[in-house]
Amino acid sequence: MNGTSTKAPIASSSSMDQDCAVKTAAVASENESIFRMNSIDLAAFGNEGYEVRYLDEKVGKGVFATKKFSKGDLVLVDSPIVTCQFAWNKQYKYRACEYCLRALETAEQNVRRLTQNQTLELPHPECCETKPELHVKCDKCPAEYCSEDCRRKAFDEYHKILCYCGEEPQEPVRILDEYWRKIHYPPETGNVWLLVKLLARIHLDSSNTIARRLSEFCNSTTSDDEELAHKSLGEEFSVHIHNLRELVVNAMNYPNVQQWLTPEGFLKLFVLIGRNAQGVGTSSFATYVEQIEKLELHPNEKKALLDHIDNIYGVIDAVVGHFLDNEGVALYPLQSWVNHSCVPNCEVKFPNKNHVVGLVASRDIEAGEEIEISYLDLADMQRSRYSRNKYLKEHYLFECKCPKCMEQINDEEISTDEDEDDDDEDMSDAEAEEDEEMNN
Numbered sequence: 442m443n444g445t446s447t448k449a450p451i452a453s454s455s456s457m458d459q460d461c462a463v464k465t466a467a468v469a470s471e472n473e474s475i476f477r478m479n480s481i482d483l484a485a486f487g488n489e490g491y492e493v494r495y496l497d498e499k500v501g502k503g504v505f506a507t508k509k510f511s512k513g514d515l516v517l518v519d520s521p522i523v524t525c526q527f528a529w530n531k532q533y534k535y536r537a538c539e540y541c542l543r544a545l546e547t548a549e550q551n552v553r554r555l556t557q558n559q560t561l562e563l564p565h566p567e568c569c570e571t572k573p574e575l576h577v578k579c580d581k582c583p584a585e586y587c588s589e590d591c592r593r594k595a596f597d598e599y600h601k602i603l604c605y606c607g608e609e610p611q612e613p614v615r616i617l618d619e620y621w622r623k624i625h626y627p628p629e630t631g632n633v634w635l636l637v638k639l640l641a642r643i644h645l646d647s648s649n650t651i652a653r654r655l656s657e658f659c660n661s662t663t664s665d666d667e668e669l670a671h672k673s674l675g676e677e678f679s680v681h682i683h684n685l686r687e688l689v690v691n692a693m694n695y696p697n698v699q700q701w702l703t704p705e706g707f708l709k710l711f712v713l714i715g716r717n718a719q720g721v722g723t724s725s726f727a728t729y730v731e732q733i734e735k736l737e738l739h740p741n742e743k744k745a746l747l748d749h750i751d752n753i754y755g756v757i758d759a760v761v762g763h764f765l766d767n768e769g770v771a772l773y774p775l776q777s778w779v780n781h782s783c784v785p786n787c788e789v790k791f792p793n794k795n796h797v798v799g800l801v802a803s804r805d806i807e808a809g810e811e812i813e814i815s816y817l818d819l820a821d822m823q824r825s826r827y828s829r830n831k832y833l834k835e836h837y838l839f840e841c842k843c844p845k846c847m848e849q850i851n852d853e854e855i856s857t858d859e860d861e862d863d864d865d866e867d868m869s870d871a872e873a874e875e876d877e878e879m880n881n
């Protein structure tokens with residue numbers, strides 16, 4: 442799922458056989474030795490409001506409402522296995538909790554940085570939810586956390602083996618970080634750190650729970666009928682994938698993760714993340730604005746306040762454009778089973794202002810309907826059917842059959858200008874260096 446957007450639907454829920462609920466799915470393809478899907482007790486993932494069903498070989502699993510939801514209801518909440526901030530977002534000093542991505546700047550610090558105006562003042566400071574008094578740092582590296590709880594969880598789950606432990610430029614994880622930034626320019630949609638953190642978690646997890654969970658994600662690099670191949674299998678990526686693997690091997694060469702360090706295993710893990718990860722976004726200013734909107738003030742005062750906020754957004758737009766939030770990516774055990782539609786019934790939100798994801802009904806949903814989100818961001822959703830599906834095929838290995846795509850099925854097969862920008866995440870070394878210099 443892209444950026445801070447989401448994923449969208451599958452076959453329209455109405456066309457789905459509502460009796461197709463299979464509570465236990467064994468859907469491994471024979472040759473997927475590394476990631477063989479175990480039998481999953483899908484019923485175990487049920488909840489009061491939804492259940493997970495196995496649909497068919499092509500689509501795999503999906504999540505279905507078991508009760509009626511009204512527009513605005515929170516349908517599902519999930520916490521990730523791993524989260525990481527985008528490399529460039531961090532490089533540009535967007536301060537977020539290393540564990541949960543909660544914004545660490547106060548709203549005022551946030552707008553001062555984004556507007557490059559160090560004298561800007563925000564009224565009603567009580568509306569800022571940032572709690573600097575709770576923030577803690579790693580003893581050895583620059584990692585910052587929103588609370589002692591996040592610091593401890595990060596340390597136990599992965600940080601004890603990923604901490605920079607100093608500023609040595611030859612540190613394998615630093616080299617990997619620099620290489621990633623050189624080949625992956627904003628807007629970022631993924632991060633090799635998610636993969637590294639995942640390997641660290643597997644290495645440190647004596648109960649093998651993480652490795653088992655990994656086997657539950659769809660992970661093949663081609664579609665079932667082998668007609669569609671993931672974009673990262675393309676020739677233009679082969680050198681980068683080769684180099685990234687070597688750098689990850691240097692950093693993470695632990696005996697119990699070897700199966701994911703072979704060329705085949707690494708590629709599968711890379712594609713697994715691409716097909717299943719969800720963008721996460723947090724912002725202390727946006728949270729502040731939400732609280733401001735709830736204030737009960739005299740109408741004139743409220744209007745003046747909202748005008749002031751509008752002006753600030755205008756300046757931010759002129760200075761940093763859309764590069765507004767702390768942004769990153771996370772891998773969710775349950776939310777990643779929600780399929781895509783170009784006319785989704787749920788929106789992805791972050792109700793706790795951190796990496797906890799919530800799906801909120803964007804319209805009324807009937808019991809039995811499939812829960813669907815959009816894997817495309819708002820701008821991409823406006824593209825032609827051809828453009829939307831080009832992206833979905835290359836990144837998610839399916840062609841969308843949602844009502845909107847079916848309605849547009851006879852439209853001319855034309856791409857929009859944005860298609861040409863599809864590879865904008867890939868940057869030449871020269872561009873990256875130039876940008877890094879600007880940043881320093």
Ligand SMILES: C[S@@+](CC[C@H](N)C(=O)[O-])C[C@H]1O[C@@H](n2cnc3c(N)ncnc32)[C@H](O)[C@@H]1O
Nearest residue numbers: 450451500501502659717777778780781837839
């Ligand atoms: C994040 S996973 C969603 C859950 C997935 N169905 C599973 O079984 O784990 C994304 C993958 O689900 C499948 N998928 C999602 N939406 C789909 C749709 N509208 N039509 C067909 N396949 C879809 C694609 O294989 C895609 O790469």
